[in-house]
Amino acid sequence: MWCRACGEEIPVHGRVPFRERCPKCDAPLHACLNCRFHDPGAYNQCRENRAERQVDKQRENRCEYFEPAARPGETGPAGTGAKDRQAFEALFGKPPAGEGV
Numbered sequence: 001m002w003c004r005a006c007g008e009e010i011p012v013h014g015r016v017p018f019r020e021r022c023p024k025c026d027a028p029l030h031a032c033l034n035c036r037f038h039d040p041g042a043y044n045q046c047r048e049n050r051a052e053r054q055v056d057k058q059r060e061n062r063c064e065y066f067e068p069a070a071r072p073g074e075t076g077p078a079g080t081g082a083k084d085r086q087a088f089e090a091l092f093g094k095p096p097a098g099e100g101v
């Protein structure tokens with residue numbers, strides 16, 4: 001997943017722990033702002049209508065429906081699978097060999 005606060009990419013395996021924080025900027029990761037269901041235009045700013053309303057979208061929450069949001073431009077579900085990661089790295093990740101600075 002990635003941190004909305006600083007843009008850092010954080011590897012997650014399975015579910016994001018409730019208290020997980022960004023290793024770079026210390027922002028809570030399990031927060032509405034990092035969730036794929038977060039939508040400022042939706043009721044309670046959440047597209048998952050079974051989820052409990054979270055008052056502060058930037059603080060960590062205990063929402064059962066939290067799923068990491070994809071980066072802008074990234075399609076499909078959040079990249080938690082190995083296949084997604086490979087596709088991501090193929091597109092943006094590792095610099096091509098032989099192109100030094």
Ligand SMILES: [Zn+2]
Binds near residue numbers: 006023
């Ligand atoms: Zn961060």
